[in-house]
Amino acid sequence: MTDVPFTRTETPVLEPITMINAFTVPVEESERFLRRWKSNAEIMAGKPGFVRARLHQSLINGAELRYVNVAHWESGAQLEEAQKDPEWYANTLQMLNDPELHIQARPSIYEVVVEVEPGARLLP
Incomplete structure (x- = not known):
């Protein structure tokens, strides 16, 4: 739960990006979180x-990072x-401030720097 608005990551690049949020x-x-997450994802x-x-x-039930969202x-x-x-922002705050959810989100933006396919040789 958070008492302050979350920070949006500025990503003014025109290239494709991947947003990963653990x-x-x-x-x-889990069930309540999934309902909230789906509502938020539907907007996006x-x-x-x-x-x-x-x-x-x-x-693994005891994993610290139980859910990881990967969005392209x-x-x-x-x-x-x-x-x-504003609808997405309000929905996100509602999820983060839900008194019945004790979640912590760790969002970040990434770009691909290495891609590996079957049989790839990465080192010279």
Whole structure:
């Protein structure tokens, strides 16, 4: 739970980006978290530049980072613009300030620096 608005990462780049957000979620709060996350993701799915999001759940119940969201955007600038949506912002604050959820989010923006495919040789 947070008492202050979350910080949006500025990503004015025009290249494709990946937003990765790892969540600490108590096991017993998983169902409530998933409902809130899906509501939030549904808003973003309709925004220009949104490519795909996948929410991963740890197979280890005691994992600190129980859920990891990996979202792809056509550009950082489009993600930045999407995050200005008041409905998305209010929805996100509602999830983070839900008194029945004790979650911690760790969002960051990434670009691909190494890509590995089957049979790849990465070192000379």
